Amino acid sequence: MAVFPGVFDPVTRGHLDIIRRGAALFDRLVVAVAENPDKRSLFPADERVAMMREAVADLDAVEVQAYEGLTVEFVGRCGAAVILRGLRQHSDFEYEYQLALTNRTISGIETVFVMADEKVAYVSSHLVREVARLGGDVSALVPPNAVQALKAKLGA
Numbered sequence: 553m554a555v556f557p558g559v560f561d562p563v564t565r566g567h568l569d570i571i572r573r574g575a576a577l578f579d580r581l582v583v584a585v586a587e588n589p590d591k592r593s594l595f596p597a598d599e600r601v602a603m604m605r606e607a608v609a610d611l612d613a614v615e616v617q618a619y620e621g622l623t624v625e626f627v628g629r630c631g632a633a634v635i636l637r638g639l640r641q642h643s644d645f646e647y648e649y650q651l652a653l654t655n656r657t658i659s660g661i662e663t664v665f666v667m668a669d670e671k672v673a674y675v676s677s678h679l680v681r682e683v684a685r686l687g688g689d690v691s692a693l694v695p696p697n698a699v700q701a702l703k704a705k706l707g708a
């Protein structure tokens with residue numbers, strides 16, 4: 553069993569690719585949506601959770617939960633020993649390296665990294681929000697329910 557934590561503001565096709573790969577590697581995968589109170593997100597946590605639940609509804613081994621506070625504490629409460637993270641390009645490495653070692657030092661929990669399919673490995677929630685804010689078409693970058701949610705949120 554593993555936990556895939558993130559902000560998912562909004563869920564992208566990159567996240568979904570990592571989730572599918574994680575679901576094939578682990579018997580159970582909890583997608584953990586960070587409440588993230590200090591960082592202002594476009595979608596509040598309950599909407600990010602609902603959007604993610606809909607996007608992974610076809611995957612039996614995957615469940616979605618919101619969490620607050622330390623990721624490793626949530627992982628421990630779930631009874632999992634592994635954090636799953638995705639790696640995109642080189643620029644992700646430095647931050648992920650620090651995060652994985654910090655988490656392991658404070659809790660003993662290991663992080664497993666998976667590479668997304670190269671067709672979606674460049675996708676980021678940040679750029680999706682920017683494109684959507686400016687009225688661009690994000691349907692190749694996020695699942696259909698996130699396209700609708702972005703339209704509703706941004707009034708586009």
Ligand code: ADP
Pocket residue numbers: 557558559560561564565566567570636637638639640644667668672673674675676677
């Ligand atoms: P965080 O803000 O915690 O990094 P994100 O929702 O941005 O949360 O990302 C969650 C995880 O998904 C991270 O491990 C990130 O590297 C990974 N990820 C995001 N987009 C992609 C992508 N297109 N391909 C591979 N991994 C990705």
